[in-house]
Amino acid sequence: MGKPTGFLERDRALPPRRPVDERVQDFREVETRLPVENAREQASRCMACGVPFCHSGCPLGNVIPEWNHEVYQDEWRAAAEALFATNNFPEITGRVCPAPCEAGCVLQLENSPVTIKRIEGAIADRALEEGWVEPRPPKALTGKRVAVVGSGPAGLAAAQQLGRAGHEVTVFERDDCIGGLLRYGIPDFKMEKSIIDRRVVQMEAEGVSFRTGVEVGADLSLSALRDQHDAVVLAIGATKARDLPIEGRELEGVHLAMDFLVPQNRAVADGLPALPNAQGLRVVVLGGGDTGSDCLGTAIRQGAASVTQIELMPQPGGDDPDAWPEWPMVFRTSSSQEEGGDRQWSILTKRFLGDEGRVTGLDAVRVTWEDGQLRESEERVVIEADLVLLALGFVGPDLSRLTEGDVEVPRDGRGNLVADTERFQTSLEGVFACGDARRGQSLVVWAIWEGRQAAHAVDVFLMGESVLPTSPLD
Ligand SMILES: Cc1cc2nc3c(=O)[nH]c(=O)nc-3n(C[C@H](O)[C@H](O)[C@H](O)COP(=O)(O)OP(=O)(O)OC[C@H]3O[C@@H](n4cnc5c(N)ncnc54)[C@H](O)[C@@H]3O)c2cc1C
Ligand code: SF4
Structure with a gap:
């Protein structure tokens, strides 16, 4: 354990994301790096628990208390060795993982969890940049x-x-x-x-x-x-994406999420325009999950006139006290949702509306949920749209x-x-x-x-x- 009193002296602190006004102008990463000194301070909060519940959230068997200890001791190379022993690509999980390990962290109970994911990312990035991660070709070939x-x-x-x-x-x-x-x-x-x-x-x-x-x-x-x-x-x-085969699905302007996201990723790589494109359009994203959130962030960057993200399930609460050490079902705001757009819950789309073959909106009803059962209400909801993106899972x-x-x-x-x-x-x-x-x-x-x-x-x-x-x- 790096510092026995670390968690009493330091609060959880994350590096700031790039300012919204700036980041929506480009497709560069939103998150900024956890600087070395801050990583040491944050790692000092780890209590090296006898039963490290952070492990329960991560399937990889990452030895989290060990690398926290090494980072606090300024032994970054040792931290990197411990990290790469269980994870081939921690620089990737250090960026995109939702961090179920943090939901399991014991500090979550009384305080706020150790910033495990950001420390992981800081170790991996530093190790790669310092050239500590060398190719490891096999010593002998098997002929298979x-x-x-x-x-x-x-x-x-x-x-x-x-x-x-x-x-x-x-x-x-x-x-x-x-x-x-x-x-x-x-x-x-x-x-x-x-x-x-x-x-x-x-x-x-x-x-x-x-x-x-x-x-x-x-x-x-x-x-x-x-x-x-x-x-x-x-x-x-x-x-294979889940589709929504309702009236109007064939209208121009109704797309699966991946048909919208993939061209934008290609556009960043090759500089050619992304099509379909949300510029100047009223966009509706069906699906309140991560793929929907990625559509929202992409549409905002493309210059959408408006973006509405709608979800069939009800809005989660702000707290789920019994969840620990499991993943809590709470209301979250992703970096994309922070950037703008409107979010609506408990809405069931009945049909897409169109004019001359192009989508103009969607016709929906508000629903209620009782004992996990969906009930349609009488309340009709019409949302105007020029581009509808289906982010309904796979x-x-x-x-x-x-x-x-x-x-x-x-x-x-x-x-x-x-x-x-x-x-x-x-x-x-x-x-x-x-x-x-x-x-x-x-x-x-x-x-x-x-x-x-x-x-x-x-x-x-x-x-x-x-x-x-x-x-x-x-
Ligand atoms: C929009 C989106 C955002 C996501 N964001 C996150 C996130 O932030 N964090 C997170 O943890 N997870 C995220 N996920 C989930 C995560 O990306 C996947 O769980 C993960 O990539 C699955 O890895 P995989 O290797 O099993 O499959 P994939 O990454 O899907 O790779 C499968 C590959 O197989 C190729 N392939 C398929 N069939 C053939 C064939 N017949 N011949 C040759 N090649 C073939 C495909 O082209 C593809 O390249 C996201 C998913 C989506 C769709
Ligand atoms: S549960 Fe949290 S405090 Fe305990 S060892 Fe894991 S990261 Fe450290």
């Missing part, structure tokens, strides 16, 4: 070939672990760039893409090969991939091409690939599944966990044993 399909956080974590175990790993990605939703889902204002590029360079130096623009199932069959490799890892994400992996004319990969009732959390193997011999494709749409931290666990399982399958670390669930 592994194909990883999909280059999101699950595929990247699996590929890095398997490459370090000495296997010849190739990552196949249907998009033109590596990263999955890190690249084309999460907006730059939450995470700039140079963060991914730096890791790709490191992984190439470790011996991992990347093949972009190859869709397995279309450009290369799964059967061929199995013939050419000793194992195949499907880390294809859960990118229903599973996109297997439309992967299974066509090819071997079928078994799926569960929700459409996810079936594999358990011990062997990660599907019912096809040597074909493994991990990440959102296996567990359903989730979080980056879970995708990294899935990739690491699956890599261990693949290594055992290929070699009979594995020294790759795991973090099994309780």
Whole structure:
């Protein structure tokens, strides 16, 4: 424990976000770095609890009290070693993770939690900038070939672990760039893409090969991939969006969220205009979650005339005292929601309104919730809109091409690939599944966990044993 009285002397303090007026003019990251001195002060608040409940919130088995201690002692390199031992990409989780570890922190009970996520980000950024994170090519090769399909956080974590175990790993990605939703889902204002590029360079130096623009199932069959490799890892994400097939869905100006977010991420990368674009339009976002919030922040930056985000569920309360150490269901305001827009709850959209084939608004009713049951009220709500974005979640992996004319990969009732959390193997011999494709749409931290666990399982399958670390669930 760094400083026994640290939590009594210091309050939780986060570095300020960039001012709203400034940040909505660009797509650069909103959050600023936790400076070294402040990180030490914040780390001094950690009580090194006998039972560190912060661990209960994070699947990766991050040794949080250890790195807090090292940071307080100004031993940043030791902190980085402890951090990288359990997480392949802490500079990514240090930016985009909602930090369930902080919800579990014991200080949350009487005070406010340790700023675990920002300390994690500060350690990772410093380690990468100081050149402490060198490529770690394997000492010996096994002669085994592994194909990883999909280059999101699950595929990247699996590929890095398997490459370090000495296997010849190739990552196949249907998009033109590596990263999955890190690249084309999460907006730059939450995470700039140079963060991914730096890791790709490191992984190439470790011996991992990347093949972009190859869709397995279309450009290369799964059967061929199995013939050419000793194992195949499907880390294809859960990118099939939930739609809203109601009257007017076909109108021009009604889009799935990803059809709006992806072009903007591409525009930041290549400088070409993003289409569809919210400039000058009245935008309505259906869905009050994180994807909806990312649409809101993007629409504001594009110069929308107005943005309204509507949600079917009721507005959460300000407190959930019984939740600790679990994730509390409380009212939150994201950095994008801080920037503007109107939020409305308990609204059910019945149909989209249009004129000459273009959307002009939506026709909805207010609902009430009793014992978890939705009841429609008589109150009608009409919201005018020129652009409607559907951010209603995702229903599973996109297997439309992967299974066509090819071997079928078994799926569960929700459409996810079936594999358990011990062997990660599907019912096809040597074909493994991990990440959102296996567990359903989730979080980056879970995708990294899935990739690491699956890599261990693949290594055992290929070699009979594995020294790759795991973090099994309780
Ligand atoms: C808009 C948005 C914002 C988000 N924000 C956050 C956030 O702030 N924090 C957080 O923790 N989580 C966030 N998430 C969730 C997070 O991004 C995902 O849980 C995570 O990326 C899943 O990782 P994955 O590797 O399993 O899949 P993905 O990241 O979806 O990657 C799958 C990859 O597989 C590729 N692929 C699919 N099929 C094939 C094929 N047949 N052949 C070749 N390649 C294929 C896809 O092109 C894709 O690149 C967000 C999600 C969205 C949609
Ligand atoms: S629960 Fe909080 S105070 Fe306790 S060890 Fe974890 S981070 Fe430190």
